[in-house]
Amino acid sequence: xxxxxxxxxxxxxxxxxxxxxxxxxxxxxxxxxxxxxxxxxxxxxxxxxxxxxxxxxxxxxxxxxxxxxxxxxxxxxxxxxxxxxxxxxxxxxxxxxxxxxxxxxxxxxxxxxxxxxxxxxxxxxxxxxxxxxxxxxxxxxxxxxxxxxxxxxxxxxxxxxxxxxxxxxxxxxxxxxxxxxxxxxxxxxxxxxxxxxxxxxxxxxxxxxxxxxxxxxxxxxxxxxxxxxxxxxxxxxxxxxxxxxxxxxxxxxxxxxxxxxxxxxxxxxxxxxxxxxxxxxxxxxxxxxxxxxxxxxxxxxxxxxxxxxxxxxxxxxxxxxxxxxxxxxxxxxxxxxxxxxxxxxxxxxxxxxxxxxxxxxxxxxxxxxxxxxxxxxxxxxxxxxxxxxxxxxxxxxxxxxxxxxxxxxxxxxxxxxxxx
Numbered sequence: 051x052x053x054x055x056x057x058x059x060x061x062x063x064x065x066x067x068x069x070x071x072x073x074x075x076x077x078x079x080x081x082x083x084x085x086x087x088x089x090x091x092x093x094x095x096x097x098x099x100x101x102x103x104x105x106x107x108x109x110x111x112x113x114x115x116x117x118x119x120x121x122x123x124x125x126x127x128x129x130x131x132x133x134x135x136x137x138x139x140x141x142x143x144x145x146x147x148x149x150x151x152x153x154x155x156x157x158x159x160x161x162x163x164x165x166x167x168x169x170x171x172x173x174x175x176x177x178x179x180x181x182x183x184x185x186x187x188x189x190x191x192x193x194x195x196x197x198x199x200x201x202x203x204x205x206x207x208x209x210x211x212x213x214x215x216x217x218x219x220x221x222x223x224x225x226x227x228x229x230x231x232x233x234x235x236x237x238x239x240x241x242x243x244x245x246x247x248x249x250x251x252x253x254x255x256x257x258x259x260x261x262x263x264x265x266x267x268x269x270x271x272x273x274x275x276x277x278x279x280x281x282x283x284x285x286x287x288x289x290x291x292x293x294x295x296x297x298x299x300x301x302x303x304x305x306x307x308x309x310x311x312x313x314x315x316x317x318x319x320x321x322x323x324x325x326x327x328x329x330x331x332x333x334x335x336x337x338x339x340x341x342x343x344x345x346x347x348x349x350x351x352x353x354x355x356x357x358x359x360x361x362x363x364x365x366x367x368x369x370x371x372x373x374x375x376x377x378x379x380x381x382x383x384x385x386x387x388x389x390x391x392x393x394x395x396x397x398x399x400x401x402x403x404x405x406x407x408x409x410x411x412x413x414x415x416x417x418x419x420x421x422x423x424x425x426x427x428x429x430x431x432x433x434x435x436x437x438x439x440x441x442x443x444x445x446x447x448x449x450x451x452x453x454x455x456x457x458x459x460x461x462x463x464x465x466x467x468x469x470x
Contacts, residue, residue: 055460056289056333058365058423064441066328067449071457073353075316075465080292087296088130092283095299096307101131104210104280107139112146112208114231115215117154118161118335119342121287122216125167131212131283132170142174148205149178150235153242153401155373156180177204181239193272195265197245200238201277211279213301217286217308219316219466221348221408222251224261227284227297228305229274237273239401245269246404248393252411258352258466259313261306274301284308286315289332289461317466323355325453328441330363330462337364337462339371340425340433341402344409349463351412359417359448361438366424370433375401380433386410409434419444 053072055062081087092101113131116122128147135145147170149157156178163171170176179202180186187200205211217227234242250256250266261267282304286295294315297308331337331346343364350360370377379400383389389410393403412418419438420430427437438444449456459465 053458053460055363055458056330056462057363058337058367059334061333062363066442066445066458069454070328070445071324073318073320073457073459073465073467074461075289075318076314078288078294078315080288080290080294081296084126084293085130087293088127088283089134091296091298092131092134095281095304096297097300097303098281101134101281101298102138105135105138105140107141108144109140109209110144110146110207111135111140111210111212112148112205113212113214114148114150114205114236115166116231116235117149117151118157118165119154119338120216120226121218121291121332121335122214123285123287123291123293124165124214125170126293127214127283127285128166128170131214132174146175146177146204146208148202148236149176150231151179151181152234152237153181153239179236181237181242187238190273190276193269195244195269197241197269198238199233199241199273199276201232201273202236205236206277210281211277212281212283213279214283217284217297217305217312219258219312219349219463221258221345221463222246222256222266222404223270224257224259224264224267225309225312227308228282228301229267229270231274232277232279233270233273241273243399243401248398248403248407251404251407258349259317261309271302286312289464313466316464317468319470320353320467321470322455323353323469324358324455324457325355326359326361326445326448326456327354327459328361328363328445328456329459332462332464334365334367337366339368340364340366340420340422341371341374341376341405344405346459346462347412347418348408349459349465349467351416353457353467353469354416356415357452359419359452360412361419361421361441361444363421363441366422369424370429375403376405377432379403379406386413386434390414
């Protein structure tokens with residue numbers, strides 16, 4: 051059978067045996083008029099007064115948006131929000147767009163232009179969060195988990211704070227969107243490190259589809275509420291990057307509605323674990339590097355039996371990447387076992403350790419192969435993984451060597467397979 055895997059910018063057609071199961075999220079067509087639908091929800095929000103009623107001329111406004119590693123259609127949703135602000139008397143000079151980078155690298159001007167669109171980039175103040183800028187962060191105290199909270203000063207100083215984003219299943223925060231627009235997106239580096247620390251990542255509830263009782267998400271909620279955000283605008287997308295749902299209003303109420311919508315689409319029951327699972331990382335921009343593509347491995351590991359195999363199909367046009375600590379942590383520890391010993395030591399704290407920890411935990415259970423046009427065999431092996439250059443041939447080998455029960459997740463982590 052011919053299967054189109056969501057891979058890179060254009061997808062990848064592969065020929066696979068008919069006996070493989072194909073697990074996909076339920077397809078929802080995109081909204082016919084996105085702009086009108088967004089406006090309707092800004093004016094009829096969940097648990098909040100309409101955005102226009104929160105606005106007073108002369109206010110300073112900060113709109114937080116996601117960075118280049120997320121699929122949020124910023125260039126389609128932000129102009130609508132900006133138009134509504136200006137319609138209610140907010141001057142353009144009083145509006146700041148703030149790129150919620152967390153600990154990710156800053157975006158180039160060309161990347162910001164592509165993310166935001168020419169009009170927004172050229173006509174509005176566009177700033178980028180810096181998790182290491184002590185002068186640009188304000189200390190808000192500690193959470194109930196005992197972790198410090200420092201948040202972007204420009205955001206905190208605004209009279210009106212608007213959070214935007216994209217809700218999808220998330221491999222340790224349950225779902226993206228909502229309070230993630232504050233922690234980690236606008237937080238100081240130590241707040242991100244402690245929220246993503248060894249014990250928090252290792253908690254059994256820190257996983258796909260869980261928010262309440264998930265310590266990572268619960269601390270994100272605490273931190274976000276400390277900042278008193280005024281309005282949330284989150285969207286859901288299908289695999290064609292069309293908007294399928296809009297969730298606007300009070301932070302928690304709107305996010306909860308969005309999570310329920312996405313959960314209904316993406317959670318798929320599975321009768322028994324598989325010998326091998328082929329997964330993607332949902333294509334560009336989500337599969338632009340191997341670091342981000344650990345999410346695809348994690349989705350597959352939920353339904354792969356111990357001793358089974360995961361085949362990750364991710365374009366990784368940005369490599370491992372070269373920036374960040376992920377490549378160094380892989381090289382420095384040499385194996386999943388060594389890294390898990392290191393990261394469990396008291397006081398251990400490194401950027402990107404959370405991603406390597408999850409990858410290591412998966413590899414303690416399963417072997418992982420990677421098919422990628424953006425990585426060399428040497429890079430793949432240096433990341434403790436096995437290279438694959440022919441998907442169909444590997445599937446034939448696996449069917450004979452470890453068992454024929456296999457499945458495909460063409461959309462990768464846009465689906466949450468759940469063992470009954």
